[in-house]
Amino acid sequence: MLRVEYGGDIENEYADRVHKQRDSTMDDFIRFVSAGTNEPRVDAQIAAASACLERFTDRFNACDSAGMDAELHFPHVMLSGAEKLEWKVPGQHPGNFFDALKATGWSHTRYESRESVLVSQDKVHFVVVYSRRNAQDEILSTHRNLWIVTLRDGRWGIALRSY
Numbered sequence: 001m002l003r004v005e006y007g008g009d010i011e012n013e014y015a016d017r018v019h020k021q022r023d024s025t026m027d028d029f030i031r032f033v034s035a036g037t038n039e040p041r042v043d044a045q046i047a048a049a050s051a052c053l054e055r056f057t058d059r060f061n062a063c064d065s066a067g068m069d070a071e072l073h074f075p076h077v078m079l080s081g082a083e084k085l086e087w088k089v090p091g092q093h094p095g096n097f098f099d100a101l102k103a104t105g106w107s108h109t110r111y112e113s114r115e116s117v118l119v120s121q122d123k124v125h126f127v128v129v130y131s132r133r134n135a136q137d138e139i140l141s142t143h144r145n146l147w148i149v150t151l152r153d154g155r156w157g158i159a160l161r162s163y
Helices: 009-033 043-061 065-069 097-103
Strands: 072-080 083-087 108-120 123-133 139-152 155-162
Touching (some): 043 108, 043 123
Antiparallel strands (some): 072 083, 108 123
16 A cells, blocks of 8 residues: 655545555456456357347348347447447448349358357357358358347347457
C-alpha cells in the first residue's frame, strides 16, 4: 500500500482511498474479461449454438433473409479486415444479395468444419470453415471465419461474424 511519509493522516487516508479504488477497478476488469473462463466446457451450450448456425445456413441456402435475421442478435456486427459493419435492426441484407451470389454460379453453402474455441454459459466462439458451391457441388470458394454466438433473453443468436 502507498504510504505518504511526510503528511500525516489526511494524506494517508487519501492514499488508502486511491489504492482501494484502483483495486476495485482492477477487480471489476478481471471479472469482466474472465467471465466464464473457469466454467467447464458444456456440451449443451455448444450443441445449442451449433443448432443456431445450422438454422442460419439452412435459411441462407433457402435465400430467406428474414429467416437468417431470425438467427442473428441485433445489433449484429460483421468485421472484414479492419472494417466494421453494424446492423442495428433486422432487414439489412441488400435486396439483390442472393441474385448477385447466384450470378457467380452459387447454388448452396456447406460447412466444412465448425470448431468451438471458447465456450461459456452464454457465449460460444466458433472457427467456421464453409464452402460456396455450384449446382454440381463443386467448390467455388472456401472461407474461414470467426463467428460468436450468444445466449440473450433465452435465445441463441449469432452476434458477430468476422471475415
